[in-house]
Amino acid sequence: MLISILYFFICIVVIQLVYYAAIFGKFAFAKKQHTVPKKLPISVVVCAKNEEENVAQFIPLLAQQDYPDFEIVLIDDASSDHTLDVFEELEKQYPNIRLVKVANNEAFWGNKKYALTLGIKAAKKDYLLFTDADCYPNSKDWITAMSAQFTMQKTIVLGYGGYEKVANSFLNKIIRFETLLTALQYFSWAKVGSPYMGVGRNLAYKKEVFFDVNGFISHIQVRSGDDDLFINEAANAKNTALVYTKESFTYSKPKTNYKAWITQKRRHITTANHYKKRDQFKLGLFYGSQLLFLITAVVLLAFEFQWMLVLGLILIRYFCAWTVVGYTSLKLDEKDLKYWFPVVELVLIVTQLHVFILNIFSKPTHWK
Incomplete structure (x- = not known):
């Protein structure tokens, strides 16, 4: 035995x-990555639902990006707090902000993919860069770093979305380690020619990629997965690039209690059941x-x-x-x-x- x-x-x-x-x-063990700036037209897409404090704090950081040609598409997914009010004030303040208001829809209630689809259709630029409402870029060169990886063939760019460090918190170390391990996996598999996911906190793709696979339609019934399920379907060895310079990172506020983190993990694991x-x-x-x-x-x-x-x-x-x-x-x-x-x-x-x-x-x- x-x-x-x-x-x-x-x-x-x-x-x-x-x-x-x-x-x-x-x-x-990959070599250090270098950024060669490009001037591609970029639409930064942010979907928010009941995020009034986060969007008031973080959207101005997006608006202050040092990039020559970009707009910010803000999507309010039928928020019940003051998120829409904050968006409307930001729209008045920044001329490159485009606001998309999503009303409750019985067929798509609680489905972020429906709201994102409306935002993507409203975007005026050819290249889309996604982040979450509770995220902020690590530098003013975030758009530059992410867009630099696009080429004629590379129409999907996977970035790193980390979490803020919280001093003297063991839970924070667990959350950040899981995020690190997840990034190690999806970056590595992409490196060997088998990309399978990305994170919506830091992800970019050309608009035509979205329409080539009919958007989120093949997994619209799955409430989550606007990032990883989309990449699982659309990405391949030829069209996917990575970016891992520090300027390209985004950061989010991590969960501060075990129960909330477990709920988040349960949603992520459920989504993974729909991978290839x-x-x-x-x-x-x-x-x-x-x-x-x-x-x-x-x-x-x-x-x-x-x-x-x-x-x-x-x-x-x-x-x-x-x-x-x-x-x-x-x-x-x-x-x-x-x-x-x-x-x-x-x-x-x-x-x-x-x-x-x-x-x-x-x-x-x-x-x-």
């Missing part, structure tokens, strides 16, 4: 090493091998079965994973996370299992 577990453990370690060294290493089967498999194999690595390692060490071999394989796996995560944390300006890797990874694995079990019995339905 134990010998079978040992062989299984060795297979799991090999799978983990392949992911970290052969796939994730493509991004972690091959993408579900490669993600499921990675997360499954993480969990099985821990379980089989504990069992073998508990019985002290071939413990020197087992311990050696554990150290090799952690050395490889820690190195890749460390280099990624430097690239994405999340340096402090590399020191917490073993602890936050363990907590995240347990949390993912918890969320998976919760989603078996019920699923979140609305984006707000």
Whole structure:
């Protein structure tokens, strides 16, 4: 029995090493990226629902971007607070702001994709750059950095959307580590020619890409996924570019309590169930091998079965994973996370299992 577990453990370690060294290493060890500015016409698209405080704080930062040709399309998705009032004041203040008012629609109630579709159709520029209402750019050159990656072939650009650091908060480290690990995965898979997702906090594509796949129609019934499900359908090895210079980053305010974060994760995981089967498999194999690595390692060490071999394989796996995560944390300006890797990874694995079990019995339905 134990010998079978040992062989299984060795297979799991090999799978983990392949992911970290052969796939994730493509991004972690990639050369430093340089930006060559372009002057493409850009529509920055922001969809908001009940975000009056955030839009009042962050939209002016978008309006102050140092870029020659851009507009800001603000979409109010039937807010019940003063979001629309704030938008109307901003529209008066900044001449390049275009306002789209979305009324409640019985057929699409609670569906962000409907509101975004109206905003995309209203946009006057050929290239669309998306961020969320609770996000802000890391620099005045955000649009420059993101638009620089567009070429005749590269019509989709994936960026990094991080979360603010909160001092002395372990939950904040978990949230940021998960965001880092997610970025490592979607950047790396794009690097090897198999892009599968992007994040709406920092994502760009040419308008024609949206209409080529009929927008969100193939997954309109899924309440979330305006970013990752769209990219899962539209992106391929030829049309997708990455940007990971610090000027291109955006940041959001993170959840401050465990319950709110779990609710957010449940929605994200539910969306992932609609990825292409091959993408579900490669993600499921990675997360499954993480969990099985821990379980089989504990069992073998508990019985002290071939413990020197087992311990050696554990150290090799952690050395490889820690190195890749460390280099990624430097690239994405999340340096402090590399020191917490073993602890936050363990907590995240347990949390993912918890969320998976919760989603078996019920699923979140609305984006707000």
